[in-house]
Amino acid sequence: MILSNTDSVPGRPIVEFYGVVTGSTVRAxxxxxxxxxxxxxxxxxELKGYTELLSEARQEALxxxxxxxxxxxxxxxxxxxxxxxxxxxxxxxxxxxxxxVKVQ
Amino acid sequence: METTTDAGAFEAxxxxxxxxxxxxxxxxxxxxxxAVERNHYKSLMARESVLRAMPALTFRTLPRxxxxxxxxxxxxxxxxxLDYFKRFLAGLRSIVGGRVKSYETLLDRARREALLxxxxxxxRAGCDTVIGVRLETSRLANGSRDGKxxxxxxxxxxxxxxxxxx
Numbered sequence: 001m002i003l004s005n006t007d008s009v010p011g012r013p014i015v016e017f018y019g020v021v022t023g024s025t026v027r028a029x030x031x032x033x034x035x036x037x038x039x040x041x042x043x044x045x046e047l048k049g050y051t052e053l054l055s056e057a058r059q060e061a062l063x064x065x066x067x068x069x070x071x072x073x074x075x076x077x078x079x080x081x082x083x084x085x086x087x088x089x090x091x092x093x094x095x096x097x098x099x100x101v102k103v104q
Numbered sequence: 105m106e107t108t109t110d111a112g113a114f115e116a117x118x119x120x121x122x123x124x125x126x127x128x129x130x131x132x133x134x135x136x137x138x139a140v141e142r143n144h145y146k147s148l149m150a151r152e153s154v155l156r157a158m159p160a161l162t163f164r165t166l167p168r169x170x171x172x173x174x175x176x177x178x179x180x181x182x183x184x185x186l187d188y189f190k191r192f193l194a195g196l197r198s199i200v201g202g203r204v205k206s207y208e209t210l211l212d213r214a215r216r217e218a219l220l221x222x223x224x225x226x227x228r229a230g231c232d233t234v235i236g237v238r239l240e241t242s243r244l245a246n247g248s249r250d251g252k253x254x255x256x257x258x259x260x261x262x263x264x265x266x267x268x269x270x
Binding site for chain 1: 136181185190235264
């Protein structure tokens, strides 16, 4: 599966369009990481626990999007975009969407 | 008689501690925060100079004449927060208004770090350039203060890494 966040896969023309595919996941932070991040918040700097949590969640959203594209018979997803929205305190939705296509 | 003066002294010490703790924390985080920021900028500059030969473009198509061999999506993200002292300063600043310098440098560091991580991933994947770069910033709310406090900002940088035909 080829992913691209531009209108096309560079160098490979699109031969068929399948439509929008989406993938999302809602994650809550766990308390151990929260306490560590709270302490780190006093001295400043990178909150590694949160960085990892968000990138893992985003990866899962991407994988769900890819699975949907595969089930349609696509071999690439173009114009991939990410969106983040905080649903409630301590939980966030990570969302990925794009257009499933077939490229040469 | 003796016990009451003891209790009075104890209370005085308690009040002093209550006042001293935030002040000590401010002084300590002033020095620690500055060191953290200085080290981060140092590491950013060193890593940026290594990857200077790899351009990251916001164009959606490759510049004319560049021949792509293969492409892959790359991303980099970071969650970063201010120290206690700088947050205190920013709070004061919001009374009189104007430039909040401590948040400016925080966002600058976050964006540069996210872009660097994206480029480093592209570099590991053997790419020569990244096109269609997008930057996204989101605030992580802090639950302990009615969601008004800021736990940190997340910056995500993503794009399409391209390996060129040589």
